[in-house]
Amino acid sequence: MRADAARNRRLLLAAAADEFAERGLDASVADIARRAGLGKGTVFRHFPTKDDLLAAIVLDRIDELVAAGERLLAHDDAGAALLEFLTVAAHQRQQRDLSFLHEASAPSPDVTRARERMDTTVARLVERAREQGAVRADVTGTDVVLLMCAPNYVTSYVPGAPPDLWRRYLAIIFDGLRPQGAHPLPHPPPDASL
Missing domain, CATH: 1.10.10.60 (Homeodomain-like)
Structure with missing residues (x-):
């Protein structure tokens, strides 16, 4: 190009x-x-088409996350790598609200493949963190994918919230992923094909 x-x-x-x-x-x-x-x-x-434009926005976002995740897979401290990945994901969303994408029509095959790459990368990050004892043994990659947008989603309900308030909720989420003081989860993990 x-x-x-x-x-x-x-x-x-x-x-x-x-x-x-x-x-x-x-x-x-x-x-x-x-x-x-x-x-x-x-x-x-x-x-x-407008759908092509929406797909390109999603692909750019996912490609950035996959690149960050793949880079972090080489990090010696798997727990720190997972936390940094979640920070990158939350910061990316904080920079630009992409909640409009939930209203978009069915994803393109390219978006579906990109999401599968991202899910695989996140699963590998979580697996490494579990192996090192940095996150609880019952946490899955799907759990983490579902939690990625939570810090920004929560703060969207706080009028006039400071721009970095999402960091507070990311810390709470990450503390919940740690094995120290963990109680058994009340429900099995969701199907990875969400």
Whole structure:
């Protein structure tokens, strides 16, 4: 991809994420193009449909998380690596509200494959942390995937919350993952195919 095309793609993805976050899925292509400082034709050259644009936003987010997770798999301290991964995930969400994605239509095959890669990476991080005794033996990768957005979700209910309040709830979550003082969980883990 040429440098100017790559730059335009980055601008469009950032503008679309902001526009969808503010207006929901009804955001118009014209508004996205205007926010990016580009023409509507440029949007359609990169993303023929709105679903393609939504899929690209999701893929970028997941690719960032997978890259971080794969890098952290080499970390000697698996517990610290898992905590850093959860911090990256929560910080990524705090930077840009992507809750509009829950309203999107069925994910594309590319998004499904990317999520599977992310789930596998998270499962490997959790497995390493369990092997080192850093997290409880009954915690699964699926548990951690479901908890990734929780710190930001919780703070979204606090009017005027300080921007780093999510860190408090991430610490509470991570303390709950640790084996010290843990009680048996009252329900089996959810199916990994959620």
